[in-house]
Amino acid sequence: MSQADVKGRGAVSDVRLPPRGRDQPPQPASRRTTFYGTLFRNELHTTFRRWRTLALLAVLAAVPILVGIAVKIETGDGSSTTGGGGGPAFISQITNNGLFLVFTALAATLPFFLPMSIGVIAGDAIAGEANAGTLRYLLVAPAGRTRLLLTKYATVMTFCLVATLVVAVSALTVGAVLFPLGDLTTISGTQITFAEGLGRALLIALVVAASLTGVAALGLFVSTLTNSGIAAMATTVGLLITVQILDQIPQLHALQPYFFSHYWLSFADLMREPVYWDDLVKNLGLQALYAAVFGSAAWARFLAKDITT
C-alpha cells in the first residue's frame, strides 16, 4: 500500500480521540488505569501461559545451573579457575562466594540468551497475532492501535525483567546450594557486606533488564513489518547476532558506541567501589535512544498498516 497517503490516519484517531464516547455510562474513578490495565493484565496472562514463554524461561534458568555445576566440578580438585571469555572476571570468585554466580550468570546470558528470548517475544508480539488472524479481532474489539502497541511493549518489557530475575534467582539459589555465601570483595578490592552485595545484585539485574529495552523496541518494530511471527523472530535474532559480530570488528570502532549491545557489560561497574557510572549512563542513554527511535518507527508503521490477515 502507499505509505504516504495513509500516514497519520491512526495518529489522529488513536491519539486525539477521548478513550470512550461521551455517551458511555459513568465509569469508576480509575478509568485511565482500567483503560490500559485490563488489556495489559490479559496480555501478561496470555503471554506467560504460552508454552514457548515458559520454555524460554526454563532455558534461562538452566544456564546458572550449568555454570554452577561446571565451576563446582572444575574446582573440585582444589585448583582455581581463571576468568575466561570476554565477560567480567567474576567466575573465579564463585568458589569463594556463591553470590558471584549471579553476576557470572548475567554476564553469560546477556550477550545472547537473554536478548534472543526478548527477540522471540518482541518479534512475535504483533506479527504473531497477524499470522494467527487474531490481530483483526483485537482491533475490531476495538483494542486501539496505540493502546495495543503500548500494551505489547509493556509486556515485552515485563518479560525482560522477569527473564533477568529468573536468571538472577536461579543463580542465587544454585550459588547458595553449591558454594559458601558471605561478605564479598568488589572489583576495586574493598569489602562489602553480604546484604549490600545482594542489593548490588538486584541493582545489576535491573540494569541488565533495562539494557534489553533497545532490543525489545527493535523487535517490536520488526514485528510490525511482517505478518509472519517466525520471520520477525528470526530477523530480530539475526540483527542481534550481526550487531554482536560487528561490535567485535576493530575497524568499526567509530560506529560501535551506537550499537545497542556495546555497553551491555558495563553493569560490572556496579561492583566497583565507588561505582563507575560513565558507561552505565551511556548504556541507559543508548537504550532510551533505541526505544525512542524504534518505538516511534513501530508506532508510525503500525498505525498506517493495512490489516489484511
Next chain:
Amino acid sequence: MDQPSATDPDPEGSGDGAGGDAGGDESGDESVIRTRALTKRYRGGQLAVDGLDLTVPAGSVFGFLGPNGSGKTTTIRMLMGLIEPTSGTARVLGRPMPRAARTVLPHVGALIEGPALYGFLSGRDNLVRYDAADPTADPRTRNTRVAAALDRVGLAAAAGKKAKAYSLGMKQRLGLAAALLQPRRLLVLDEPTNGLDPQGMREIRSLVRELASDGTTVFLSSHLLDEIEQVCTHAAVMAQGRLITQGLVADLAAGTRGRLVVTTPDPADAARVLKEQGAGDVVVAEDRVTADPPDGELADITMALVTAGVRVRGFGVERASLEDAFVALTGEGFDVAG
C-alpha cells in the same frame, strides 16, 4: 444500550479534507453503513474495490453477495477500520471510519473471514481476551457476558476446552460468540455458517433472525444464495470490485425473468422448437427442457410444440430465484473468481 446518537455533531469530521461532502449531511439518515465512492487499490496496483456506493438501512438483514475475489472482504475490512481506503468515504453508525473506530466499533460485532483463536487458550479465555481488548467493556460483568455469549451459540459445555481442540464448526460458533459479547447495533458476519453442519446452519439462521428482531442490523456476506434468500431483507451484489445492484431481496429476484420449463418425453424435439420460437439458453436435462422465455405470448409456444408433434407433460414458468438474479447480474457462476 447506550449508543452514539446519530444526530450528534461529528467531532472527528473537522479534520476530514478528502470527504468534506460527507461531513454532516448524512449523519441524520437511517443508514447504518453508508459508503461514497469507496475505493481501495492495493500496493501492487490491483483495484480491489472500485467506487462503491453502499447503503445499509437500519434494522435490515443485509445480504452481501459476490463471487470470490469480488472485493467483499476488502469492503468489510475498510468498514471495520482495518484497511485504509485509497479514496472515498465510509460511515458506520453515522460516523466516519476508520477515524471514529474507537467510538463506533464497541457497538459492532464482527466475524471477518472466519474465526481466529488462540489455540492454547480455552474457549472461555479466548472470549475473555477479546472482551478485555474492548475498553468500553465492563470488567465486572465480563464473566457473566462471556458465559451468556457461549450459551447463546451452544458452546457452554465446551467452554473449558482448549480452542485448538475445537472442530471447525465449534471455532465458527466461538467466533460468533465473540461478536455477541455485548449488545450490538450492527453485526457484520462474513460467511457465518461456514463449516457448520445443517443443524448448526439452521441454528445460526434462527439466531440471526432473533437478533434482527431485537433491532440489530445484520450485514451478512455469504456464498449460499438460498441462505441470503431465507434470512435477508436487503441485498447487494458485487463483482470485480464494483457494486452491481442493491435493494430489497424480493425486488432483486423479481427483476429477473423466470425460466420456461417444458416437461416432455421428446426433449430433443422440444428443444429445437423452443429455439425456433426464439427462446434463449435452452438446456435439456432428461425429460425437462428449460429456456429463457422469448418475448410475446407464451401460448404461441405451446401451439408450436403441439403442431410439431411434441408430447407435453408439463409447461410453465418457474419463478426466478436469487441465484438466477445473481447469475444474470454477474454473468457468471457463483464460484468463479472475478
